[in-house]
Amino acid sequence: MDDLKTRGLVLLGCGKMGSAMLKGWLAGGLPPSSVTVLDPHPSEWLQSTGVALNTDLPANPAIVLVAVKPQMMGDALPTLQKLGNGDTVFLTVAAGISIATYETMLGADTPIIRAMPNTPAAIGRGITGIVGNVKVSGAALDMAEGLLKAVGQVVRLDTEAQIRPLTAISGCGPAYVFHLIEAMALAGEKAGLSADMAMQLAKATVGGAGQLAEDSDEGPAQLRINVTSPGGVTAEALRVLMDETDGFVPLMERAVAAAITRDEELA
Numbered sequence: 001m002d003d004l005k006t007r008g009l010v011l012l013g014c015g016k017m018g019s020a021m022l023k024g025w026l027a028g029g030l031p032p033s034s035v036t037v038l039d040p041h042p043s044e045w046l047q048s049t050g051v052a053l054n055t056d057l058p059a060n061p062a063i064v065l066v067a068v069k070p071q072m073m074g075d076a077l078p079t080l081q082k083l084g085n086g087d088t089v090f091l092t093v094a095a096g097i098s099i100a101t102y103e104t105m106l107g108a109d110t111p112i113i114r115a116m117p118n119t120p121a122a123i124g125r126g127i128t129g130i131v132g133n134v135k136v137s138g139a140a141l142d143m144a145e146g147l148l149k150a151v152g153q154v155v156r157l158d159t160e161a162q163i164r165p166l167t168a169i170s171g172c173g174p175a176y177v178f179h180l181i182e183a184m185a186l187a188g189e190k191a192g193l194s195a196d197m198a199m200q201l202a203k204a205t206v207g208g209a210g211q212l213a214e215d216s217d218e219g220p221a222q223l224r225i226n227v228t229s230p231g232g233v234t235a236e237a238l239r240v241l242m243d244e245t246d247g248f249v250p251l252m253e254r255a256v257a258a259a260i261t262r263d264e265e266l267a
């Protein structure tokens with residue numbers, strides 16, 4: 001972190017994901033004076049943080065966080081080509097794009113780490129998978145892991161190929177859970193609750209159950225059984241949700257397969 005504070009952190013793109021991470025880092029004590037952001041459309045929040053915005057870059061930043069959309073990469077990344085082939089670590093969160101593609105764009109000697117975070121990073125509850133190329137030293141990987149741990153958990157991948165299924169589970173996963181909240185609230189409303197109360201119940205239930213699943217010594221299967229009184233009410237709902245042909249499991253498998261296909265296309 002000292003290296004990062006002295007040499008600086010550059011963010012290329014600071015939209016939803018870049019902001020979620022930057023929020024966590026600033027809240028964790030990273031001085032805004034160590035951060036330079038390049039983004040043609042900075043949000044009001046970003047402008048209020050005190051980071052250097054669309055100015056000259058530090059000469060030798062410790063890390064460049066690449067957080068533009070994969071579709072913008074070809075336009076955005078060449079502006080940082082001069083930092084390639086050095087000891088600046090490029091930490092990219094973009095879906096799809098392979099390390100080999102970054103090596104082609106920045107130079108084969110560039111240390112590159114692919115990372116796939118998720119938006120709960122904004123409240124320090126993210127989880128990020130990382131994998132680096134051969135130019136990334138152990139110390140550089142530790143530095144990136146330290147930075148990412150400030151906004152949640154970090155897992156190290158054995159192979160780059162694993163980042164694709166990880167993206168489909170934890171990168172995209174918050175959206176699946178937010179949609180679950182929407183679906184539960186709508187069903188509650190349809191069953192006679194007010195919209196506000198149905199939403200309050202759905203949010204607190206998903207939040208509380210998620211926390212219990214993380215904190216409990218019991219696994220999710222046992223926690224589910226704990227809710228399901230024999231011959232009771234939950235069992236009837238689960239009969240629908242756990243249906244082998246159109247329940248949650250086959251539905252989630254189809255959703256994850258669709259995400260993986262799109263990730264392949266973006267590559």
Ligand SMILES: NC(=O)c1ccc[n+]([C@@H]2O[C@H](COP(=O)([O-])OP(=O)(O)OC[C@H]3O[C@@H](n4cnc5c(N)ncnc54)[C@H](O)[C@@H]3O)[C@@H](O)[C@H]2O)c1
Nearest residue numbers: 013014015016017038039041067068069070076093094095
């Ligand atoms: N949103 C997520 O949950 C999430 C999770 C993991 C990874 N990612 C990855 O993060 C990246 C950004 O996604 P997002 O959801 O934050 O998108 P976003 O559209 O919110 O943010 C992209 C930002 O890039 C900026 N930008 C566009 N062109 C630029 C350029 N030439 N130079 C600098 N900045 C430029 C835009 O102004 C915008 O602020 C993507 O590659 C995505 O795959 C997103």
